[in-house]
Amino acid sequence: MAAAPLLVSTEPKLPQYQVVTPYKPADPRGVPGRYEGQVVRVHADKSIVEETEKVDPQVVRRMVSEGMKSLTGEADERDVWARFFSPKDVVGIKVNCSGAPNIMSCPELVADIVTNLVAIGLPPRQIYIYEKFQNQMNSVKYESYVPAGVNVWAAESQRGSVAGYDPGVHVEANFFGEEDTRSSLVRLVSEKLTKIINVPNMKEHQAAGVTGCLKNIAYGHFSNVDRSHRSAKTNTYSFIGTLAAVEPIPSKTVLHIMDGLRGVWHAGPFSTDKKFRFFPKKMMFGTDPVAMDRLLIDIIEEKRRQENAPSIFDRSKERLITRRSQDANVNQFIREPGHIEYAAGLGLGVYDIKQIRIRSIEL
Amino acid sequence: MIFLWLATLLPVLYWDAGPETAAVLQKAGITHIAVPPALESQWKRLKGVSTSVVDIKGLTEAPVPSIQRNLNEASATRRPWIDSNGWRFLREPKARFYTKAPGAAAALAAAEAFVFGVESFVQTDEAGLEPLRRMIEFLRQIEDLKLPERANIGFIDDGSEESGEIMNLMIRKNLLFRIVAAPDSSLDLNVRPGSKEYPVAGGFDPEATAQKIRSELTDARRFLRIYGSEVVIARIAGNQKQVRVYLLNYGGSSRSVSDVRLRVLGRYPRHRITMFGTPQVEPLDYVADTQSTELTIPKLTAFTVVDLLAGP
Numbered sequence: 001m002a003a004a005p006l007l008v009s010t011e012p013k014l015p016q017y018q019v020v021t022p023y024k025p026a027d028p029r030g031v032p033g034r035y036e037g038q039v040v041r042v043h044a045d046k047s048i049v050e051e052t053e054k055v056d057p058q059v060v061r062r063m064v065s066e067g068m069k070s071l072t073g074e075a076d077e078r079d080v081w082a083r084f085f086s087p088k089d090v091v092g093i094k095v096n097c098s099g100a101p102n103i104m105s106c107p108e109l110v111a112d113i114v115t116n117l118v119a120i121g122l123p124p125r126q127i128y129i130y131e132k133f134q135n136q137m138n139s140v141k142y143e144s145y146v147p148a149g150v151n152v153w154a155a156e157s158q159r160g161s162v163a164g165y166d167p168g169v170h171v172e173a174n175f176f177g178e179e180d181t182r183s184s185l186v187r188l189v190s191e192k193l194t195k196i197i198n199v200p201n202m203k204e205h206q207a208a209g210v211t212g213c214l215k216n217i218a219y220g221h222f223s224n225v226d227r228s229h230r231s232a233k234t235n236t237y238s239f240i241g242t243l244a245a246v247e248p249i250p251s252k253t254v255l256h257i258m259d260g261l262r263g264v265w266h267a268g269p270f271s272t273d274k275k276f277r278f279f280p281k282k283m284m285f286g287t288d289p290v291a292m293d294r295l296l297i298d299i300i301e302e303k304r305r306q307e308n309a310p311s312i313f314d315r316s317k318e319r320l321i322t323r324r325s326q327d328a329n330v331n332q333f334i335r336e337p338g339h340i341e342y343a344a345g346l347g348l349g350v351y352d353i354k355q356i357r358i359r360s361i362e363l
Numbered sequence: 364m365i366f367l368w369l370a371t372l373l374p375v376l377y378w379d380a381g382p383e384t385a386a387v388l389q390k391a392g393i394t395h396i397a398v399p400p401a402l403e404s405q406w407k408r409l410k411g412v413s414t415s416v417v418d419i420k421g422l423t424e425a426p427v428p429s430i431q432r433n434l435n436e437a438s439a440t441r442r443p444w445i446d447s448n449g450w451r452f453l454r455e456p457k458a459r460f461y462t463k464a465p466g467a468a469a470a471l472a473a474a475e476a477f478v479f480g481v482e483s484f485v486q487t488d489e490a491g492l493e494p495l496r497r498m499i500e501f502l503r504q505i506e507d508l509k510l511p512e513r514a515n516i517g518f519i520d521d522g523s524e525e526s527g528e529i530m531n532l533m534i535r536k537n538l539l540f541r542i543v544a545a546p547d548s549s550l551d552l553n554v555r556p557g558s559k560e561y562p563v564a565g566g567f568d569p570e571a572t573a574q575k576i577r578s579e580l581t582d583a584r585r586f587l588r589i590y591g592s593e594v595v596i597a598r599i600a601g602n603q604k605q606v607r608v609y610l611l612n613y614g615g616s617s618r619s620v621s622d623v624r625l626r627v628l629g630r631y632p633r634h635r636i637t638m639f640g641t642p643q644v645e646p647l648d649y650v651a652d653t654q655s656t657e658l659t660i661p662k663l664t665a666f667t668v669v670d671l672l673a674g675p
Binding site (some may be wrong): 158159160161162163166167168174177178179180181182223224 | 591624
């Protein structure tokens with residue numbers, strides 16, 4: 001209602017999206033940001049013990065430190081973080097808890113991010129760790145890892161509540177004749193935060209192909225999104241990028257730290273079955289969510305090859321089933337990893353692997 | 364043709380037990396009941412509970428309004444099936460209805476009949492007495508504004524089962540219609556089941572028909588949209604100066620819907636919300652622009668009345 005609708009979709013088979021937002025792009029935007037087409041990968045074999053899944057916070061700290069220094073070229077850690085944030089900012093850390101308590105943005109990593117923000121002068125009360133669903137957040141207990149005063153916030157204290165979303169920023173699309181055709185932005189993002197740090201996991205997703213940076217700032221920021229994957233042919237291909245491009249998300253999201261200590265190679269984004277969990281023991285750092293997600297595809301594909309599971313690009317109908325299964329050779333949906341390249345087309349980053357500059361660090 | 368809202372009929376508790384149960388009624392605060400003819404004389408002798416007489420054999424039975432969640436069916440929508448009597452009430456507005464609704468569902472049954480303006484008798488169990496009494500009291504306090512019903516679809520009901528199914532889905536989808544004898548050019552859309560546009564022969568798909576009606580009307584022309592819930596059915600009455608929206612929460616007999624967002628066509632800067640079981644309700648994110656009025660209502664109970672007013 002606050003702004004003239006913008007029609008995004010032009011391709012004939014894609015849904016018609018009506019994007020409503022009063023926010024204009026910042027200059028510069030956080031996405032794809034100052035490190036467009038660049039990704040820093042850090043691997044640390046001792047970051048997590050596979051048998052117990054115990055995370056070593058000291059190793060995590062080193063991973064973050066080295067990764068961020070490499071990304072920015074700064075030698076001093078405070079200078080690294082001051083490149084992105086000032087003490088006046090209200091910073092949101094967008095975690096991913098959809099697989100919690102088995103896989104989530106690990107609290108040791110989130111705690112280290114908070115430590116770095118506080119070190120450059122941000123008061124804890126200006127830091128928000130947030131997700132959509134309260135029950136998922138509760139299972140992680142981030143508050144016990146961070147200083148008093150840091151806010152731990154969820155949009156939906158009760159599932160389905162719309163009060164935590166800003167009706168003035170929404171995307172309208174009728175996918176399958178559903179009555180509620182709106183997805184609205186998490187209110188915290190539009191009304192309070194000045195900067196966002198995106199902390200997704202490394203996961204396969206049964207509908208989207210993978211779920212990394214883009215999906216965490218898209219589906220992780222809007223209400224009523226699971227309607228996009230009602231049947232085998234989903235709308236994730238275009239919906240993820242469309243949501244991720246809605247202002248003020250790309251303007252405010254200035255940093256992505258992908259937590260790949262644990263990963264999910266099948267049946268994601270949840271992780272109810274441990275046999276589909278794996279341990280890349282990696283983190284990725286960047287400002288370009290498309291480039292980072294492009295690399296995520298390779299990580300998931302490699303693991304699936306090792307497990308003799310079909311590629312996430314496999315669209316064969318004979319692998320489609322209607323019920324959840326423990327068989328990695330079948331799936332409920334046609335996966336849409338092409339959503340990442342689609343997002344590149346919306347100006348959210350670099351997809352072409354030849355144009356992505358990768359720096360790898362081994363600890 | 365203008366239909367005046369008929370929501371002046373208050374539902375009545377139907378009670379087929381004898382006067383020995385009077386204490387149960389009095390404990391729930393019930394002061395009036397409808398009884399079968401055979402019990403009339405016994406109840407007449409009792410003070411404290413007034414009675415009217417009704418023979419349910421002469422009434423049209425309406426199923427208990429409710430929702431059914433199909434948890435065994437894989438679906439991303441989580442849309443439950445709503446059992447609403449709205450289409451029955453619209454088809455037979457002069458019929459007298461009878462609903463057997465246990466527990467808190469009795470309150471929803473009463474509200475549903477009230478909203479659709481039909482005469483209704485509700486039978487319930489002991490657990491349903493108090494909710495039903497409170498709902499009837501609530502309904503009694505709602506001022507009858509005598510506003511014309513708002514609907515922009517004319518439906519030519521031929522009385523067939525197929526027509527009933529289409530009407531049922533239109534009710535559930537909040538596609539606001541009224542039954543017309545012939546196409547009404549003052550309406551945005553007219554639907555005649557069995558016509559070339561809306562065939563009912565061979566492979567009849569009521570869901571597809573309802574979707575086609577929605578598509579042809581377009582969401583932009585709908586008087587009312589509801590976001591945030593698929594278990595709330597609305598009826599709307601009014602004009603350019605004032606609009607009244609009735610919201611029936613079909614999940615409301617078991618739990619409240621957290622919040623819903625309404626979009627009503629037209630600019631109505633002022634509001635008044637009256638909610639069953641809740642003393643005071645203030646909307647969130649109220650926006651009235653030149654095209655529409657939007658507001659979020661927190662914690663919707665079984666029945667809510669939203670009055671929207673134009674002007675400063």
